[in-house]
Amino acid sequence: IHSKNYPKNYEDHDDCYWYIEVEKNFVIKLQFIEFDVEAHFDCVMDYIKVFDGDSEEDRVLLNHCGRALPSPPSLLSTGNKMLVRMKIDGGMSAKGFLANYTIVSCGGLLEHPFGNLSTPGYPTSYPLSTSCEWHISLGYGESIELTVISYDIESSYNCTYDYV
Known part of the structure; x- marks a missing residue:
């Protein structure tokens, strides 16, 4: 999965969701390959959030911004669903992210x-x-x-x- 327009810069004022669901009895491994999102000390401007389930009410596995890959760069779900959200404000633009997921x-x-x-x-x-x-x-x-x-x-x- 990747941000809109990747590898070109993403657009201002965007809010994108990626819903990943695999067969029951499997989990999801999400691996970030590239990460370039506007940096802010508490990631409230532009950010990527990953949830351990299909809703923003589920536990947050990642809330990240900036140019550095998350540490660790891979995330594992506890179940067969994962939600990725990319929220963009009207400030500067960057490449966004590139990630792949595998079924474990x-x-x-x-x-x-x-x-x-x-x-x-x-x-x-x-x-x-x-x-x-x-x-x-x-x-x-x-x-x-x-x-x-x-x-x-x-x-x-x-x-x-x-x-x-």
Whole structure:
């Protein structure tokens, strides 16, 4: 997805929405490739907001402006829906943004103090070409304790095939 007119500058006074929905039981990974939006100290002039769901009432995953890529440049939804909003005022214009999204068959954003991670179909073998990515979000001063209960993946020299 990209801003209107990309890679040329976007227009003044615009308000654009991108609604991304994938199949149930999948999550969305949004990766920013380029980011060039008018900078303001609290991003109230021109900005990109990404919501973890299909509404602006859902949790904000990103509120960003300026020329630097967001850090981290990729975002994961907790479910199968994501909303991207680009709000533009009447000030200066810039290129906007370029991002791509992929469907993730497993993984997602974890925000609860306790939980379990597993590959699809566990305890049976995971499917071929499976790629899982989890992002764990913690509060200030919190830490993670990860306990591996069961681990069975294909072994290869230097982990060139399967790895954790």
